[in-house]
Amino acid sequence: MKSNYDKLRDQFGKHLNKVRGKVLDAAISLEELSEEADKLNEGKMLRPLFCFCIGNREIDEQAINFAASIEIVHNASLIHDDLLDKSITRRGQVSFPAREGANSALLYGDSLMSEAALLCLDQCGTDKTKSLLRAVKDMCRGELLQEQQKFCGAVSSDVYMKIISLKTASLFRAAAEGIRPESPKARFIAEKCGAAFQISNDLEDTEADSSAGIYTLPYILACESESLAEVFGRHRVLAAGRGLELLDEAEKTVINSKEDFGEEIITFIRYLQERLLEK
Numbered sequence: 001m002k003s004n005y006d007k008l009r010d011q012f013g014k015h016l017n018k019v020r021g022k023v024l025d026a027a028i029s030l031e032e033l034s035e036e037a038d039k040l041n042e043g044k045m046l047r048p049l050f051c052f053c054i055g056n057r058e059i060d061e062q063a064i065n066f067a068a069s070i071e072i073v074h075n076a077s078l079i080h081d082d083l084l085d086k087s088i089t090r091r092g093q094v095s096f097p098a099r100e101g102a103n104s105a106l107l108y109g110d111s112l113m114s115e116a117a118l119l120c121l122d123q124c125g126t127d128k129t130k131s132l133l134r135a136v137k138d139m140c141r142g143e144l145l146q147e148q149q150k151f152c153g154a155v156s157s158d159v160y161m162k163i164i165s166l167k168t169a170s171l172f173r174a175a176a177e178g179i180r181p182e183s184p185k186a187r188f189i190a191e192k193c194g195a196a197f198q199i200s201n202d203l204e205d206t207e208a209d210s211s212a213g214i215y216t217l218p219y220i221l222a223c224e225s226e227s228l229a230e231v232f233g234r235h236r237v238l239a240a241g242r243g244l245e246l247l248d249e250a251e252k253t254v255i256n257s258k259e260d261f262g263e264e265i266i267t268f269i270r271y272l273q274e275r276l277l278e279k
Helices: 003-028 033-041 046-055 061-085 096-100 101-125 126-149 157-167 169-179 184-202 206-211 217-223 234-256 262-278
Strands: none
Touching: 003 046, 003 061, 003 101, 003 262, 046 184, 046 262, 061 101, 061 126, 061 169, 061 234, 096 101, 101 126, 126 157, 126 169, 157 169, 157 184, 169 184, 169 234, 169 262, 184 234, 184 262, 234 262
């Protein structure tokens, strides 16, 4: 049986391929590092996929360009994340900063951010570009807040949720704002999906994150209870449950809304549920 992700990839595959091509064009725009482009273009493209799912409408060239702009910003943020976290690997390969050095990583990430903004402004207009740039600002705020909390034993689950809202959910919110600018419910759904996605990511490598001073939800929930020894046990389940609660809120919003969201966004939500249940 196909996973929900595979169903969406089958449905939107040709559009995602166009997005991938535009992301590649941006990645090779800095000639000095053009050979690195393929290494930056290997993700699942969940943010563009969310763009297409939340819209429930015909996907035109503007939607593809907007989705590509969001994915380019995401790729740039991964380079900056690896730089800040001193990560050695990314997606099973040596990370960009480890390969090319900190200075090149900083400059290349900045270059990709500018490419995303130019693409969005040229092809999608000022409103969508403002949504994109607000997301970039929020991502920076989230990263700063995370830096301030590193190795701080008193981090609360509320602070964690604020960090992931800024760092991760921001691009999902930008997608919703750009595709459905008049829909607060779309923005709400995006917020819940983005946060749940980050929780599922954090469940993959809690030990490595905590050793770097970055405290994810399972660790925080353990700290808020009586026993740190349970951090890799019961509190992983509780963290996954928190993510599933967020997705339940998103799904109920879709189902109860008078807006025509369509089945695709339900399938996207169920894919995120699958990710959490696998943890």
